[in-house]
Amino acid sequence: MKSSTEPIKASTLRSGSAGPAKWLGQFFLYGLFALFIAVFAHWPPYHPIGEGEALIKVSVARLGQPVGECRRLTEEELAELPPNMRDPVRCPRERSPLSMEVHVNDARMLERVAQPGGLSKDGAAAIYERLVVPAGEHRISVRFNDDVRPGAKVYEHESSVALVPGQVLVIDFDADNDGIVLQ
């Protein structure tokens, strides 16, 4: 506190000038702060995945097939509609859920059904899962379906892969490339 009127005595516990002990104390506390930041900004090292492990990512996002067949409206049904809405073909709006199964070395690692998004269930569905497996040779079989209609195709894929430690194997679905893709 600056004082323009010296006779007023201001007492504070720490109003004296900074002596060596205080400088040392400050040096110590600044050092402690720096040490804290220096240590925890880099240490301890973190291992996102165990040594000798690899990762399988199952990731599919797509619009499922309609839940039913389209049908042609009868003349009577069309006549009941306003003239501007007389579309002769009516298709169900709701989409099929996506269902996926992944087996690794004959052990089921994933079984998932993803519902379509949206209030009317007319949006895309998505599956995203991480499967940690030991590195090495694996036999992987995948079954995928995006159509609940009777007789719809079930996509299947089976192959052997050799995974090195830390490798990421992605299981995706690409309708333009024969369905299930391992990359």
Next chain:
Amino acid sequence: MSSHSTCGFRQRGLKGWETVERYFDSTFGAAQNPLRHLGAIGFLALWLLVASGVVLYALFDTSVNGAWQSVNDLASLPLGVGRLLRGMHRYAADLLALVVILHVLREWLHGHAYGARRFHWLTGVPALVLCFVGAIGGFWLAWDQLSQYSALSTAEWLDALPLLASPLARNFLSSATFNDRMFSLFIFVHVGVPLLLLFSLWFHIQRLAHVAMLPPRRLLLGVILTLSLLALARPVISHEPAVLGQVPAELRLDWLLLWLHPLTDATSRGFTLALAAGAVLILLALPFLSRAPRAPAAVVDTENCSGCTWCFVDCPYAAVIMVPHPDRRPGRLLAQVDTDLCTSCGICAGACPSSTPFRAASQLVTGIDMPHLRIDTLRRNLRAQLATSPVERPIVVFSCQHGASPANLPGHDPSVHVLLCAGQLPPSFVDYALTNGAAGVLVAACCDGGCEFRLGERWMAQRLTRQREPGLRARVPLERLQLVFAAPGDDDLLGKALHELRERLRAMSSSVSMNTDEIVH
């Protein structure tokens, strides 16, 4: 947990905090104590982040393929400038996270989440969230293995919320799916979110007056020097470039900023989402959980307010505004109190020139006053104690109720008057006490920078040293006045200050008794 047990827990925590604060006081000095300038240090960290960030951005290649190289090349800039800039940027972010958490803890321990300060608490919560979001986003720009891990972890974490039709994490499946468009999003997060943070901080300090945007100079230099040395001694170095087909084997994680990722790995996305949302909700709900009655706000008396604006200038919470006086005389103003903002400190009553006890009116009505401790009550108590004191000339002690306790002051001569804040004391009360028989006056405030109401101890000292209106009258014999800045728990210091004043008064008078229990003439 009941509000009673919460309060007990808070009080115990506050005692612990004050113990640490006292240790820091003894090392840094009260005025330079970093624990009393956490908000200002937070602003300093933000300014350092902005300054270093602007330069780093100028050197940064904002493409997926060029980002890693451009950040890595910083290490080869001459004179260690690149290392200094990058280290300063990272460590300032660590500092910001640290001081923001300590700031929240300190304010809660002091009970500042409630009442008029609820606004500052509520506007601080989004700022806390934005601090971490902006900081985490910064790690993604280097596009090394740590960036890959943090960005992917964040994407997977957000995918647990039903927000997007397609998972964000699908953008990180392979190099083919990751493109510059995603990198633009990273840049938006790291530049846009800090801008939002600045905006939210503007709200945070909106209802405060005389805000310190930087800590005191010595502390400022100490922090900058420490961060600079740290940046050079422990440079921030990139990991290997990101490879989306590979999980990084080992990461030098910044645990102060990225702790959420490993915690999610160790638990689940749902758990950490619930934890984060729960923490934010609890912080937002805290101000509404207190059942303590709110202290009454200052009241203005239209007849006695001269419109001088001194209360308006001194109010630390901008609760006083000046409006045209209802008597409609041109240019005449009237103080008006916003009761939502008033913290009931009484600093305005101490600033009011009509708060002088020398006025002849039997009931002293001031321009602005506190309903629960009126200036008139102070005068009545002072008169009564001077008249009934067991010693002929007592020492009048005006003590802040938030500072050191005057309850155990030694001797029979102290006549103690407890104030809402030292800033509530009109300087004319010192004159009045001395004129009406007091041998001396001891004014006890919280320690420098430690005022419960931010500025009370500063304004009081400036008024008594005639650097601020209303100043102490020139006729007051200053050698009979003693100021003491004593934090809660510094009761010994209060006793020491009283002893010093006694000794001085004794030396001034040859007829003085040497026994402190007797009269000081």
